[in-house]
Amino acid sequence: MSDIISQYRISTAPYYRPVADEVELFQAAYSVRMPMMLKGPTGCGKTRFVEYMAYTLGKPLITVACNEDMTASDLVGRFLLDAQGTRWQDGPLAIAARYGALCYLDEVVEARQDTTVVIHPLTDNRRVLPLEKKGELIKAHSDFQLVISYNPGYQSLMKDLKQSTKQRFGALDFNYPAHEVETEIIAHETRVTVEVASKLVSIAERARNLKGHGLDEGISTRMLIYAGSLIVAGVDAKNACRVALVRPITDDPDMRDALDAAVMTFF
Ligand code: ADP
Numbered sequence: 635m636s637d638i639i640s641q642y643r644i645s646t647a648p649y650y651r652p653v654a655d656e657v658e659l660f661q662a663a664y665s666v667r668m669p670m671m672l673k674g675p676t677g678c679g680k681t682r683f684v685e686y687m688a689y690t691l692g693k694p695l696i697t698v699a700c701n702e703d704m705t706a707s708d709l710v711g712r713f714l715l716d717a718q719g720t721r722w723q724d725g726p727l728a729i730a731a732r733y734g735a736l737c738y739l740d741e742v743v744e745a746r747q748d749t750t751v752v753i754h755p756l757t758d759n760r761r762v763l764p765l766e767k768k769g770e771l772i773k774a775h776s777d778f779q780l781v782i783s784y785n786p787g788y789q790s791l792m793k794d795l796k797q798s799t800k801q802r803f804g805a806l807d808f809n810y811p812a813h814e815v816e817t818e819i820i821a822h823e824t825r826v827t828v829e830v831a832s833k834l835v836s837i838a839e840r841a842r843n844l845k846g847h848g849l850d851e852g853i854s855t856r857m858l859i860y861a862g863s864l865i866v867a868g869v870d871a872k873n874a875c876r877v878a879l880v881r882p883i884t885d886d887p888d889m890r891d892a893l894d895a896a897v898m899t900f901f
Contacts, residue, residue, distance in 0.1 A: 638729060638733065639729065642695055642696050644694075644695060647686075648682060648685040648689055649822060649823070650683055650686035651811070653812075657690070660687050664687070667778070667779055669782075669802055671784050671805040671806070672783045672784070672805075672808055673783075673784045673785075673786055673806070673808060674783075674809055675808075676851065678809060678854060679811070680740075680783045681697070681783070688736045693735060694733070694734075694736070695735060696726045696727075696729060696735045697738045698727070698740065699740045699741065700739055700745040701745070702746065704746070704749055705746075706752045708749075710728055713768075727756070728765060734774075734777030736778075736779050737780050737781065738782070739783070741785065742784065743785075743794060750795065753782075756774055756780055757802035757803065761774040762774065782803065787850070810838070813835055816858070817832045817835050820834055823862070825866055826866055830865060833900040834861055837853065837875060837893075838857070838858055840896040840899075848889050849889060858878075858879070861878035864877060871901040872898070872901050876897065880893040880897065
């Protein structure tokens with residue numbers, strides 16, 4: 635296999651704690667090369683899940699963090715000028731389609747709509763990617779699969795995926811895991827005790843109840859892992875929670891007080 639693609643192979647098994655039947659469903663979706671959409675709030679395990687699935691399926695994984703400045707060329711490729719003249723450079727989507735990788739477009743809704751339509755011909759039975767500037771039509775490798783993530787909380791009327799895009803994907807719902815499962819994940823990832831991990835999860839649960847009542851987004855599993863890591867590094871638990879859980883998500887003084895109070899309840 636080409637050197638280009640071998641760098642995208644995942645060599646060690648990522649730790650992923652299945653929450654429901656998402657692993658089996660994804661395997662079935664991959665067996666028919668169904669494009670998949672992972673829906674859920676930020677920091678709840680979507681990226682880790684894709685890494686785990688790519689490793690389990692034995693396929694390389696190319697991840698692209700989408701943003702509003704992204705153009706179709708950033709995905710597909712472009713001509714570059716160098717000393718020898720111009721040469722074509724495949725973008726991440728073209729590499730994945732050509733060599734047979736999973737391509738994960740993280741927060742695809744951030745990209746402009748004209749960018750998202752480049753994925754359309756890859757997500758129906760044509761499975762092709764036209765490189766219009768180069769005059770080439772890539773027929774996707776049989777191992778290729780497209781996966782996107784989508785945070786339903788962020789969407790507004792101005793920014794959403796078109797129905798014509800959405801309907802090209804199967805979807806799996808992700809959310810913060812149940813208390814015991816999330817505790818297990820935090821303890822595994824940070825090496826805090828199960829008791830401390832469970833307290834961190836309890837604080838997050840309080841904050842998640844405030845979503846829509848002054849908080850845009852709850853405290854994520856990722857943030858709990860930051861807090862746990864600080865505790866393991868010797869930071870006092872209350873300070874660790876302030877730095878990793880409370881300060882990042884709100885600037886509102888009342889909301890900070892409410893969250894600080896939740897921290898004091900448990901530590
Ligand atoms: P997302 O892609 O949804 O924003 P991530 O996959 O980056 O979130 O998750 C953040 C962190 O939470 C991961 O790095 C991982 O440590 C942890 N995590 C969340 N859910 C799980 C899970 N089910 N199994 C293992 N780790 C998890």
